[in-house]
Amino acid sequence: MTITIAVFERPLDQGAGLARDMRVRWALEEVGQPYEVRLVPWEKFKEDAHLARNPFGQIPTYEEGDLVLFESGAIVLHIAQRFPGLLPTDADARARAIMWLFAALNTVEPPIVDRDVVEYFEDGRSWQNERFAMVDERIRGRLNQLSASMGDSEWLDGAFSAADIIMVHVLRRLEGTDILQEYPNLTAYVARATARPAYKRAFAAQLAVFTGRDL
Amino acid sequence: MTITIAVFERPLDQGAGLARDMRVRWALEEVGQPYEVRLVPWEKFKEDAHLARNPFGQIPTYEEGDLVLFESGAIVLHIAQRFPGLLPTDADARARAIMWLFAALNTVEPPIVDRDVVEYFEDGRSWQNERFAMVDERIRGRLNQLSASMGDSEWLDGAFSAADIIMVHVLRRLEGTDILQEYPNLTAYVARATARPAYKRAFAAQLAVFTGRDL
Structure with missing residues (x-):
């Protein structure tokens, strides 16, 4: 069954892969599922055709037959539950991987x-500057805890999972700052994840939307 | 197998049921699973014994045999996947219910x-006042969309599900403001959910921790 995802026609980040469709593309590449892309122009995001698929007017959406999903976390979890490769088969390990996916999104x-x-x-x-200081303190609080929890582990909990896709994409959003560099184990974690062939294919595919070049 | 959840020994909200253990208690009541409670004193939240269960030092945690989970969203989803009653059996409807759970938490x-x-x-x-105005505008933006999407529906997507537990608990956090009253269908939705016997049992149980009275 054809999978179609909706993404920005003109990505605001100029193809840096920070938009949330990157999470879905990466997950689909990891499980080896091809997909098609619907480009949604910026001015159409709050209009009815898109709102019918996502009442909050966000990207991405995911379509597979009659199923239409929004929320990148839900879509990545759906892909991970539908196709093998992104969640452990052991029940407890699977629940922990899903827990880390929530931790990435909610904490x-x-x-x-x-x-x-x-x-x-x-x-x-x-x-603005006072708020930056307050927010950066909250960010460092979370990264201190995440860094202490991960130690030298390769991935969040055992094998690479859907949770790592979300966590790494969340951490990449700090790339324009110096904060992540204060945590060598988290920097190494992001580097390890973004070196995966599936990540590279997903990144190239979303960048091609911006450059307008065929892959 | 015994289920144990960790909650604040002295709830900051004085038993108003706004702490996130309420979500887990409610889910367990809906599926009819008894549970035990470990009371964690405020000063112990950032210490090793609790951090071993939750590296981010938050409540609640959930223990069931060897499985230890944190993140209220993950715990409620785990309960819903483990016991019948909080997710549809049809695969597409189930994926949509999980999508709404993510929408409640992330949007x-x-x-x-x-x-x-x-x-x-x-x-x-x-x-502070300027920030209140900015934040309230963002809240109203989301509630406008949610209200339009729900219309006169009883629940978020078909039958009552785990997503309604999270969404209603999220909306209840606005109780100290006048914002929710601007949306009659959302106010009615919260009233419908909090009238459920399982909600009332969960509410009474968390209130009893504050009052120190046995149920």
């Missing part, structure tokens, strides 16, 4: 997204 | 939590 990502809120939506406000 | 909750950040951590700052 590590929020202060990192908040940093972008400060950068873009509070630009020029008198308090 | 609706973040600005609502941010409101608490402004209220407690930016109290007394010169910019």
Whole structure:
């Protein structure tokens, strides 16, 4: 059954792979599933055709037959439950991998997204620098805990899983800052993940949307 | 196998049921599973015994035999996948219910939590009122979309599911404001959910921790 994902026609990050469709592309590459792409123009994101697929007007969406999903975390989990390769088969290990996927989205990502809120939506406000300091302290609090928990482990919990896709993509959002470099084990973790062939294929595919070149 | 959850010994909300253990208690009540509670004193949250169960020093945790989980979203999903009653059996409907659980946690909750950040951590700052206005606009944006999507539906997507537990708990966090009252269908949705016997049992159980009374 054909899988189709919706992505921005003109990615705001100029193909840096920070938009959330990157998570879905990467997951599909890891499990070896081909997919098609629907390019949604920026001005159409809040219109009915897209809202019918995602009431919150976000990307990506995922379509497979009659099933239409939004929320990148839900889509990556769906792919991981539908196709082998991204979740352990042992029940307890599987539950822990899913737990780490939630931890990436709900505990590590929020202060990192908040940093972008400060950068873009509070630009020029008198308090911007004070807010940056407060948000960066929250980010470091989470990274301290994550770094201590991971130690020298290769991946979050045993074998590479869907949780690593989300966590690495969340951490990559700090690339424009110096924060991640304070954590050598997390920097190495991101480097290890982004060296995977599936990551590279996904990255090239989303970059091609920006450059307009065929792969 | 005995299920044990860790909760605050002295809930900060004085038993209003806003701490995230409420989500897990409610889910366990819905599926009819008894559980035990480990009370963790406030000063022990960042110490090793608790960090061994949750590296981010949060509540709740969930223990079932050798399995130890953190992240309320992951725990509620685990309960829903382990015991019948909180997810549809049809594969597509099940994927959509899980999608809504992610939407509650990753799209609706973040600005609502941010409101608490402004209220407690930016109290007394010169910019607090301006930030309240910005955050409330983001909250209303999400509630507008959620309200439009739900219409007069009883639950988020078909039958009551794990997603409704999370979404209703997220929306309840707005109780100290007037915002939710602007959305009659969402107010009715919360009232419908909190009238469920399983919700009432869970609420009474967490309140009893605060009052110190046996149920």
